[in-house]
Amino acid sequence: MLRTLPTIPIPAEPVFPLRPRTIPERRAAGFLIEEEKPVESSAESLFEHFAWLYIFCRERLFRDDTERMIRAVWAESKPLPGEKVIEMGCGPGFYSRGLAGRFREISVLGIDRSPSQLARAREKAQATELKNCRFESDNVLALSHNDDSFDVLIASRLFTVLPDRDRAVAEMYRVLRSGGRCFIAEPRYSFWASIPLLTMWLLAGLTRLRNGFREPSMAQVLSPREMEHLFATQPWKKMKTWREGRYHYALCEKG
Numbered sequence: 001m002l003r004t005l006p007t008i009p010i011p012a013e014p015v016f017p018l019r020p021r022t023i024p025e026r027r028a029a030g031f032l033i034e035e036e037k038p039v040e041s042s043a044e045s046l047f048e049h050f051a052w053l054y055i056f057c058r059e060r061l062f063r064d065d066t067e068r069m070i071r072a073v074w075a076e077s078k079p080l081p082g083e084k085v086i087e088m089g090c091g092p093g094f095y096s097r098g099l100a101g102r103f104r105e106i107s108v109l110g111i112d113r114s115p116s117q118l119a120r121a122r123e124k125a126q127a128t129e130l131k132n133c134r135f136e137s138d139n140v141l142a143l144s145h146n147d148d149s150f151d152v153l154i155a156s157r158l159f160t161v162l163p164d165r166d167r168a169v170a171e172m173y174r175v176l177r178s179g180g181r182c183f184i185a186e187p188r189y190s191f192w193a194s195i196p197l198l199t200m201w202l203l204a205g206l207t208r209l210r211n212g213f214r215e216p217s218m219a220q221v222l223s224p225r226e227m228e229h230l231f232a233t234q235p236w237k238k239m240k241t242w243r244e245g246r247y248h249y250a251l252c253e254k255g
Contacts, residue, residue, distance in 0.1 A: 046200040046215045047091070051116030053203070055092045057196045063247065065156060065185050066098045072251050073152055073183050081105040083151040086175065088140045088168070089158040093121025093133070099154075100125070100133035109150075111138035141167045149175045153182040159230075160186070160193050160219035166233055173234040176254045184231075184250040186222055192246055193219035222248060 047054050079085075083106045087096045090110030100108040112118050112135070121135045138144050140155075141164055153172050159165050172182050187193035194217075201217050222230065227248045228241045237255030241248065 044214050045114060046197070046204065046213045048114045048116055049213070050200045050203055051114060051120070053200055054196055055117065055120050058091050058094050062157070063185075063245075064094075065247070066095060066102075068244075068249075069095065069154060069183050069185075070099075070102070072249070073154075073181050079103050079106045079152075082107070084149065085109070085152040085154065086111065086145075086150045088153065088155040088172070090121060090135065091117045093118075093124060093135055095154055095156060096121065096133055096135070097125055097128065097130060100130045101128060104132055106132060108133045110135045111140065111143070113137060113139065140171060143171050143175055145175050147174050148177045148180075151177055151180050153180065154184075155182075156185040157187060157193070158184070159222060161197070161215050165230055169230055169233055173236070173254060178254055180254045182250070182252050186227065186248045186250075187219070188221060188243060188246050188248055190219055190221045193221050224248065 085096075085099060085106055085108045087093075087108070087110045090096050090112050091114070093110045096108045096110035099106070110118075110121055110133070112121075115137065118135045118137060125133045125135070140158065140162070153176055155172075158168065162168055176182060197215060197217060197219055200215075201213075204213065224241070224243060227250060231239055231241065231250050231252055234252075235255070236252040238251075238253040240251045243249070
């Protein structure tokens with residue numbers, strides 16, 4: 001069951017804003033200025049240069065949260081026909097394809113920045129004749145979709161290499177419709193979460209491609225307190241965070 005949070009307790013240490021935020025802000029000469037970040041090329045990413053390795057990890061080694069995701073988002077019912085689902089940071093489309101195959105009456109969109117990951121996702125979707133699933137290149141920090149565009153949003157292992165987590169959560173809130181739900185799964189332990197990164201950096205060193213990649217050498221994981229505070233930056237109608245095994249989870253509903 002979701003718990004209703006009419007108010008978010010303010011922590012004694014850093015204060016986290018409870019208003020929706022879409023992009024970082026700074027003030028200069030009395031004016032509020034929107035601070036843009038440079039767009040990063042997919043060619044500078046380990047997930048592009050060694051796409052095959054991450055695809056293997058996602059499809060063969062990582063935890064499969066499909067059933068947990070379905071139970072959390074749709075409880076004991078099932079999706080309504082025509083519901084629109086978006087997966088942020090979909091990689092090879094593991095969850096997007098899984099949900100689209102299970103529920104043919106919904107529409108699923110997976111987004112990622114890696115052309116190779118997206119190519120794999122499209123190839124697998126075509127091989128299984130998924131007509132209700134598509135994949136696009138997009139930036140999770142500045143989604144190209146309008147406000148109130150989706151009924152459900154999912155993401156797994158998104159924050160481990162993301163430079164601006166607050167901005168990503170603000171985008172989640174923005175693109176969800178009123179009553180929309182998001183389900184987030186994040187690894188809890190840095191060592192286990194870092195295995196793909198460490199392996200890709202090792203391969204980069206062996207192949208003399210050591211420089212120019214934007215990913216850190218170790219995954220950045222959230223503590224339970226940080227996980228709760230991260231999602232509390234938006235005024236969700238309902239919010240729940242919990243831990244199971246090696247993962248944190250968040251389930252939120254927009255008012």
